[in-house]
Amino acid sequence: MRFLYKTDYDQDIRLAKHGGHRFWYTLLMTALLLAPWLMSSYLLDQLVVIGIYSIAGLGLMLLCGYTGLVSLGHAAFLGVGAYTEAVLAARGWPFPLSMSAAVLLSGLTGIIVGLPALRVKGIYLVIATVAFGAIVEEVLARWESVTAGNAGLMVKPAQWLGFKFTGESFYYLTLALVVLCTLAVLNLLRSPTGRALVAIRDSEVSAQSMGIHLAKYKTLSFALSAAFTGLAGGLYAHKLRFLSPEQFTVLQSIELLMMVFIGGLGSIHGVFFGATLLILLPQAIAVAKDFLPPAIGGAAGLQAVVFGAIIIGFVLFEPLGLYGRWTKIRTYLQTFPFYRKGTFKREKSFQKSERYR
Amino acid sequence: MQFLQVLIGGISQGFIYGLIALGFVLIYKATEAVNFAQGELLMLGAFCGLALAGFFGLPYWVALALAVAILFCFGFLTEALVLRPVLGQPAFAMIMVTIGIGFVARGLVTMIPGIGTDTHALEAPFRGEVIDLRGLVIGVEHLVIIAASVLVCGLLFVMFRHTRIGIAMQAVSQNQLAAYYMGIPVKRLNGLVWATSAAVAGLAGMLLAPLAFVHVNMGFIALKAFPAAVIGGFESLPGAILGGLIIGVVEALAGFYLPEGFKDIAAYVVVLVMLVVRPNGLFGQTIRKRV
Numbered sequence: 001m002r003f004l005y006k007t008d009y010d011q012d013i014r015l016a017k018h019g020g021h022r023f024w025y026t027l028l029m030t031a032l033l034l035a036p037w038l039m040s041s042y043l044l045d046q047l048v049v050i051g052i053y054s055i056a057g058l059g060l061m062l063l064c065g066y067t068g069l070v071s072l073g074h075a076a077f078l079g080v081g082a083y084t085e086a087v088l089a090a091r092g093w094p095f096p097l098s099m100s101a102a103v104l105l106s107g108l109t110g111i112i113v114g115l116p117a118l119r120v121k122g123i124y125l126v127i128a129t130v131a132f133g134a135i136v137e138e139v140l141a142r143w144e145s146v147t148a149g150n151a152g153l154m155v156k157p158a159q160w161l162g163f164k165f166t167g168e169s170f171y172y173l174t175l176a177l178v179v180l181c182t183l184a185v186l187n188l189l190r191s192p193t194g195r196a197l198v199a200i201r202d203s204e205v206s207a208q209s210m211g212i213h214l215a216k217y218k219t220l221s222f223a224l225s226a227a228f229t230g231l232a233g234g235l236y237a238h239k240l241r242f243l244s245p246e247q248f249t250v251l252q253s254i255e256l257l258m259m260v261f262i263g264g265l266g267s268i269h270g271v272f273f274g275a276t277l278l279i280l281l282p283q284a285i286a287v288a289k290d291f292l293p294p295a296i297g298g299a300a301g302l303q304a305v306v307f308g309a310i311i312i313g314f315v316l317f318e319p320l321g322l323y324g325r326w327t328k329i330r331t332y333l334q335t336f337p338f339y340r341k342g343t344f345k346r347e348k349s350f351q352k353s354e355r356y357r
Numbered sequence: 358m359q360f361l362q363v364l365i366g367g368i369s370q371g372f373i374y375g376l377i378a379l380g381f382v383l384i385y386k387a388t389e390a391v392n393f394a395q396g397e398l399l400m401l402g403a404f405c406g407l408a409l410a411g412f413f414g415l416p417y418w419v420a421l422a423l424a425v426a427i428l429f430c431f432g433f434l435t436e437a438l439v440l441r442p443v444l445g446q447p448a449f450a451m452i453m454v455t456i457g458i459g460f461v462a463r464g465l466v467t468m469i470p471g472i473g474t475d476t477h478a479l480e481a482p483f484r485g486e487v488i489d490l491r492g493l494v495i496g497v498e499h500l501v502i503i504a505a506s507v508l509v510c511g512l513l514f515v516m517f518r519h520t521r522i523g524i525a526m527q528a529v530s531q532n533q534l535a536a537y538y539m540g541i542p543v544k545r546l547n548g549l550v551w552a553t554s555a556a557v558a559g560l561a562g563m564l565l566a567p568l569a570f571v572h573v574n575m576g577f578i579a580l581k582a583f584p585a586a587v588i589g590g591f592e593s594l595p596g597a598i599l600g601g602l603i604i605g606v607v608e609a610l611a612g613f614y615l616p617e618g619f620k621d622i623a624a625y626v627v628v629l630v631m632l633v634v635r636p637n638g639l640f641g642q643t644i645r646k647r648v
Binding site for chain 2: 070115116132250258301308309
């Protein structure tokens with residue numbers, strides 16, 4: 001058990017709260033920096049994909065986990081970012097410039113979606129984002145002069161000043177962006193803006209009474225979330241080197257939402273846990289198929305069944321996601337042997353209408 | 358004349374959306390949850406019918422009745438096993454869990470060897486017949502769907518308005534705890550609601566099967582029925598039908614007069630405009646939030 005003795009106000013807002021944090025995160029960073037030497041190129045590839053999905057997850061977590069607005073249209077932002085980056089890179093724009101343009105454009109589309117979101121909430125917002133996602137997907141498929149439509153678009157590798165980011169250099173590029181985005185979100189969350197977002201999540205009415213401009217902060221949340229997702233989209237384009245509209249359907253949005261949910265809503269750790277699970281699960285299933293009877297292992301629907309079962313399992317047994325499970329294990333170890341069963345017991349709750357409350 | 362024919366096509370398509378939307382509205386009205394697996398339930402209904410009519414050789418109408426009954430039981434069981442523990446938790450949990458159910462259902466059907474990945478046709482006595490009204494053509498399949506939608510809508514409307522059980526369901530949706538205190542069997546009612554909604558989905562699937570084909574992704578049509586429910590106000594049964602009609606007609610007109618591609622997004626554009634102009638839909642209640 002660790003007891004923090006606070007002697008300074010800065011200790012409350014410091015990112016690394018104590019020596020343990022500093023030690024473990026330094027270790028993690030060192031391991032990630034050395035990864036190209038430690039891992040096979042296949043595993044490194046998976047790590048890059050995890051990084052890309054983590055960035056998108058950070059964006060979605062900001063919106064769903066911290067502002068409390070559910071979006072089922074985030075594939076659209078991913079698509080906008082990916083296509084912008086792909087098209088500009090093809091025109092020979094240097095990477096930082098094209099990526100900034102991709103991020104800005106996604107952010108702007110985020111504002112456009114945010115506008116109807118100011119008037120609607122709950123399930124209506126979900127529908128609005130689904131509708132928006134479908135429209136963007138159709139635009140990507142039909143605007144053939146720019147996006148090459150359903151035939152698909154080849155993407156050049158990212159380049160800057162004649163240097164091409166491929167393989168290991170692309171890994172370091174992704175890693176740098178992941179670290180930057182994580183720090184940006186962490187800093188945002190301990191600033192007044194982040195506190196305002198959390199306040200909106202917990203109670204709109206009380207947030208409004210405390211002088212938080214709901215419209216402004218909700219739009220801001222949408223814009224930031226879309227911008228992060230757009231950044232992930234840009235990297236995604238360079239990683240896959242091939243884009244087609246069916247990569248950005250509502251199923252992709254569901255996967256993103258599933259990722260932040262399984263990771264644990266309202267925690268940054270959760271984003272990374274969720275992304276790791278989402279990327280490694282299909283691999284694990286592919287491995288497990290060899291051990292299953294061919295009637296089950298060879299069937300096409302196995303992955304969907306496992307994904308669905310995992311979602312249901314988490315909702316029923318661990319609504320706080322992987323991060324919640326991790327907190328429980330950590331608390332158990334820290335307080336050993338004094339862990340009490342009821343520590344994380346949930347209160348019984350009853351549903352009350354949102355229409356009349 | 359051509360315009361009228363397009364309009365008729367749109368209206369008949371609209372009733373399909375309306376019938377599916379009824380399932381959404383029923384659940385929302387009674388439990389204030391949204392069922393993202395409605396499309397998959399529809400798909401399950403169609404596959405049940407296919408198994409009964411195709412492999413056991415039952416007549417279409419018997420297969421339809423049995424499929425609806427099976428889906429009713431399926432809905433009841435799903436509620437008891439999976440959804441009941443989620444009762445009273447934030448809406449987000451319900452969204453995720455129904456998405457999960459949809460995934461599992463779609464995956465399991467895909468896994469049936471030789472059947473799950475194929476597209477099937479379901480024979481029905483009225484399949485392919487048309488009625489010709491001085492040049493205006495309407496398929497009998499569509500007439501059956503229209504009749505079924507109106508009938509189901511009417512029955513549910515009467516139930517919610519005039520029966521004890523319907524009023525109890527409304528009470529549950531407004532305040533679960535108070536409903537418990539009033540002696541309403543909240544859990545049993547919820548089971549009944551999900552079962553009925555699954556049965557409606559099964560009916561929609563069986564009626565849709567002769568018209569479209571039976572395949573594992575046929576449930577995605579529910580993504581278009583969603584906007585229909587929203588336009589109607591999400592808690593109004595006649596609104597769902599009307600919303601479906603609006604979407605069907607707009608879609609048909611967009612497909613006829615606008616360039617390719619607009620047909621597919623027409624429903625979504627309409628719902629976005631609706632949400633901006635009238636966030637509560639055509640028949641939604643607008644009740645100010647009190648603090």
